[in-house]
Amino acid sequence: MTDCLFHRQGTEGEWSIFTSTDGTRSNWDPQIQHGSPPLALLTKAIEELSAGTGLRVGRLTLDILGAIPVSTVRVRAWVERPGSRISLMCAEMAAERPDGSRRAVARVTAWLLATADTADITTDRYPPLVEGEATEVAHAWEGAPGYLETVSWRRQATTGTATPEVWLTPLVPLVDDEPTTALQRLAMVVDSANGIGAALDPEAFMFMNTDTVVHLHRLPEGSDFALRAKGSIGPDGIGLTSAEIFDREGFIGTCAQTLLVQRRA
Template sequence: MTDSPAYFARESGARFRPTALVGGAWSSDEQHIAPAIGLLAHAIERDRDARRGDDLRLTRLSCDILGVVAIEPVDVHVEVLRPGRTIELVEARLTAGARTIVVARAWLAQRADTAAIAGSPFPRLPEPSAMPVEDLATVWPGAFVGSLSARRQQAEPGRAVAWMSTPIPLLRDEPVSTTAAVLGLIDTTNGTSPRLPPDQVAFPNLDLTAHLFREPVAGPVGYDVSVSFGPDGAGLTQAVLHDAEGPFGTSAQTLTLRQR
């Protein structure tokens, strides 16, 4: 094993050690949950491949975030809840010690050739080069956000388009699919277009659900983001997800609002 940069390194079959690069945006001594979500997606795909190959692909990942986690080793366990020939429902749990931090459920669905009817009404994003470079560190602390490259175009508070990328692999010395790598980024949609600065209101997300109607291609991930704050402490961040070929899915996050 090398000492090359990565967000996680595998210590054993189910245990992973986070590096300092996962430092969070709300608290730099806690893990940003984005890489952990990518780790869960990778574990689900790796379990699938060990059991049956890649004849099913990940079409939805729904994560409930049960708490925060320090920058310490975590364990990931995968269970098939609904086996099947053409669809499966799989659950992965990320734990730290005796605490469960994230529960992820994924639908895996059979691959089929539907290229002749493929299409989406979601409009394409402008190319990354058409958007200004954004220094995320001026708004968000933490090593994970600091490891990202961003271009962003703000329309109004709570409404923006952006492209996000990272040169850091999810796992040290272990191949990871483009899908898992992308799912390890998209929790950042919530901080892409705040309605108010985070020093005025905290808006952590309680969950994240991504629906993928096609597999993403490698490269920057695009966000078409809308953020809504309700009148009684709840909010919602929604995004259409893009890659170089156009839209490939959506994400949604439930927010809990806390005025400073």
């Protein structure tokens, strides 16, 4: 198994340069990246940019702008809308085309908000989840190399029509031996909601997400996260996966993904 998802290679102007490892490879196509590693790396850029501002992330939106190659990528971050109480920050990933020119392949926009003490009025819409017995088959892509090998995936042994629940833990750091924050660890797994809540057989259909939108009323803690996810498929080839997100302490937020649904030939 790979030792991390990205290796840092230095800087070039406003860009930080990284080499993508085999641990970023998608279960849909090993030539492209799974959505979680780019989301996590761009989240890291947002956190580095916002350090010392007193703001914290309330929403992350990953837009996948094209096939993200398993190769050298460049990352930059900037403040789109400055503010002392509310700020919009962006991070972008670029990769080279065969002719050497660059194209943007992913972008994360993040709303950051000023914090205040509201501990006395804290509310959660769901009770905490407790990890129980896992099924023998974790997911429909058993044996797929790449990203899925870098995450511990424990599908809960629920029955009937219960919404699927999976506990996930990253097994490797994000970048070399650099510290990985809890928010970055969540980003390393949250894009898997689509696979967890799959409403279709991946042998018969492709249902790739174009985005991942994460709302957090509380910052995550630790390394273990549960996603309770469900997919819905429309009549014209477009679908949606939505999920509730938990850490060991309880409910922390939600995520949603837009799906492109196509029959396999």
